[in-house]
Amino acid sequence: MPKPADAVAPEGLRSSALTDDVSFLLARANAIALAAGNAALAEHGLKARSYSVLVLASGDARPSQRELAEFLRLDPSQVVSLVDELQARHLVERQPDPSDRRANVVVATDAGRELVAVARESARAAEERVHAQLSAEDRGTLGTLLRALAFPDE
Template identity: 80%
Template sequence: MPKPADVAATGLRASALTDDLSFLLARANAIALSAGNAALAEHGLKARSYSVLSLAADGAGPSQRELAEFLRLDPSQVVSLVDDLQSRGLVERRPDPADRRANVVIATDAGRSLAAAARDSARSAEERVHAQLSADERQTLTDLLRALAFPDA
């Protein structure tokens, strides 16, 4: 006999809301975020802290403002994330050579090492979440989401 929650979920899947693209994107994001956070937990990270660490480890030397804009976070959230990563010895703030009023965020050796390990865990979680899609479908989805995320590119 189906559980009441299963019956309700089945009925909800027939809702007109499941034709709403924004809802579907939000739901897919919530599912992916949950899986990603679970995979990153073994590294002491969550999706947001991993994103900051990963960008700092890529060598571009982003400023905190650039991180906030790129990740679509409030600057105060980025300050808190960088503070946490810095307290763990994973990133350093250094004066921006182009603007002495700003800081850039640079990953330490330990931060680069952790970012690489966390990237592997995040990719494994992503593969599990998207397992029902073929490789071509995943690439198409990636291309479409990239077009939405970066319309000026």
């Protein structure tokens, strides 16, 4: 399978010392995956960040904006903008948090849950294309390793 166009790099750069830097490799792989994901989600009027908020709002966790910011590692103001955008499209609602009257939780509407179901397929297809050169076993191992890095306390 051909490599994504944005994954191609000149040989002189691919053989540089930077390619021994795991953090650089993670950042480059993330940039490639993010570009593919954003391209796939564009047909649904979403980008990776808004899709992430919508997926989390569609679950049972009923996250607050603060929790979304912490989990997604975004500035709280970015999450406010993302929720505002999704709310303007009637995909999420802010509802009072039953455990803290000063806070709101973000909950997907029926339309938001429907969009997530369709957009998830586009996101998965993009992920499959980006990871096509990895075996199923390697994908599983990569997921395990990334979860260990992303959630070191667990």
